[in-house]
Amino acid sequence: SAVISQKPSRDICQRGTSLTIQCQVDSQVTMMFWYRQQPGQSLTLIATANQGSEATYESGFVIDKFPISRPNLTFSTLTVSNMSPEDSSIYLCSVAGEGGETQYFGPGTRLLVL
């Protein structure tokens, strides 16, 4: 399985500011995803990060709020823009495993917005 790292691992931010989360994979992967996990909740898919084109967003998530970059097959960023306390969450990137159906997750970024 791929080794995935995320930066930062955690952050405390003020409302109205933006935070960019980085996801680095140790091998080239076709499919990368960004999830949000609110405290004590399940994982919700934000978007699929596509290399060379715009990300594909799930219902309820928009590009202006969560811009995503995917400059190559090993790296992606997720920005949480104009943050509010409701954005406090764990943000996880993942990559598709062999066969494209299973997923391997990064360690997550724990975000607290005050």
Place this chain on the structure above:
Amino acid sequence: GQQVMQIPQYQHVQEGEDFTTYCNSSTTLSNIQWYKQRPGGHPVFLIQLVKSGEVKKQKRLTFQFGEAKKNSSLHITATQTTDVGTYFCAGPNRGSTLGRLYFGRGTQLTVWP
């Protein structure tokens, strides 16, 4: 829309007792996957079930996929404190980009020594 329901939400057991979590989908699934998330950790892939009626075992963990491919279960025999965590089932988003998953709410397992 497509949903994956999981019960119970919480389970507290004494070490050595068995544990089961159940997952139900509103639609037929091409496959179902199970993940474990330790407290403070990230979800880790456990297993994927593909065939109708499939049963797979990993040591004390037994995974089943229903005949109709709409439900699944994870059973842990003789729990240990190392089994603590939240267990999620996940099914693929029907008719969409490969890799997109719907996760169940998860069952948070606590094991008392």
